[in-house]
Amino acid sequence: MLQFVFRRITQVIPILLGVTLVTFALVQIMPGSIADMLVPPSAPQSLKDEINRIYGLDRSLFEQYFLWLGQLLTGNLGVSLVSSRPVAGELFAAMLNTLQITLISAVIGFGLGILFGAISALNAGKWPDRLFTFVSIAGVSVPHYWLAILMVTIFSVQFNLLPAQGMGPAGFPTTWEQWRPMIMPIFTLSLIPMGVVGRLVRASVLEVLSQEFVQALGAKGLRDRQVRMHVAKNAAPAVLAVMGLQFGYLLGGSILVETVFNWPGTGKLLNQAIFTNDMPIIQATVLVLSIMFVLVNLAVDVAQAAIDPRMRR
């Protein structure tokens, strides 16, 4: 097992390097230079040269990449061109806010998805299955930013029950004042993973149930609950893999939902940075979110291998 974990980690390193390379390239493709951002076009060329020198833009791309990578490894993500504050600090604060809603949405979405998917599969063809199939199709097809707007329309505009946007007092959410603004973003975000995970749980459970060993377990005299444990264990790896991917989509998808609810997370940060051309923020946000995505999927691989020894190969 340890050997497997070690091997997976060595496989992830080139991917992470590739991610840094792509993020670095993104900024190179971007039109406009930092000097154009910071000073008016009429500024003397000597000033622009000075800025280019400070940002290391007078060096070769090769040097620039490795300098940037070196900085990354020490936790230095650069300085925002707009606020002149270190990107790492701003990103960290935004990340905490994003994780606050995405983690809870993931737990709720995955939990309900597993529950409904399993109920659906065990009652295949009956009304709970039909109802859930309907809900999950809607869940995977709904544009969540639209759902967010609908919720604001219903719960904020029509009934004035929940705040339309913003975030409660900062800090770990313990009070109602902190939870109240989170209800709608969390509901919106959890619907998609619920649909996707639920559909997959249903399909994998049906698949496992159709295999012969399940009948053998029953014939061996195992109780229903024990049989279900075996079924769950066999269906788990595929479901785990999709959960990892879904968590990544949540991180990305929250960008749109955060925009609707004006939630001060990475999505809002990224959105603002795009419209102010704040390249260091765009670069760092894309990079950090993607690295998180890779690491989550690494954790999923390890968890899969822990459940199913065949995956250790």
Added chain:
Amino acid sequence: MNELSPIQVEEVVRTPRPSQRMWRRLKRDKVSLGAMVVLGLIVFMAMFAPWIAPDPYTGSALARLKPIGTPDHWLGTDEIGRDMWARLAHGARLSLISGTLPVAVALLIGGGLGVLAGYRGGLVNTLIMRTMDVFYAFPAVLLAIAVCAVIGTGITSTLIALTIVFIPSLVRVTETVTTRVRNMDYIEAARASGVSDFEIIIHQVLPNIVGTVLVYAAGLASLSIILAAGLSFLGLGMPPPNAEWGQMLNSLRQSIYIQPWLAALPGLMIFITSVCFNLISDGLRSAIDVKDNG
């Protein structure tokens, strides 16, 4: 070996081709059929928008934000008095294009790379698949937004961004099924009888992988519609005054305190279209699934 009697030969000849069987099953599937009809209506609306709906660009300042059901404007008017029905019908054009074109282009590029990687194997496979792993490491929405942010706003960048986002997953799916097919005995037999790789791919590999890949692509089309409209919603897609569902949603969002339900309309269209693609994808999947008989 037994000799085949004439009757048995007859039976063998009559076995329908997989595509015919798939189509026959799909026709019996009421849900997929319904989805295809609805999608057909939306495509019809998009194609004939200039003839069945008024001009989507002119509005009257006196008729701003009229509710749904207003005479002359049965779906109301938007924040600058333009007819909502006209904008929804015309918006279907850009939305459908941005939902299907990236998937089609990604299908050609990604499918090609996937077949190449799966059929060749070895170093080519490693090279292609490891490169795709890097792009797969980015969450889809994030990659689309990042690419749009870099190459600028507009329909072209939306299409390019979404194509880039869909290629890696299509390569993966195609590579997996191609690898499976490649190791089949009939491919071995074809190769042994001296058929060129190109012919094997065209006549043996493609017919056997096209179903699975299409099911996946139909599901992606659903995602593409949502993402394309999402990019416009963020202000990264079509600039105003063009009619596009995501961008309409964005501009009507400012007016939900005055006309709450108007903003729901463009989103509803995105939702319906996306549901249709997902249902068709599901229908195709069970139609090509050899396990259940029919």
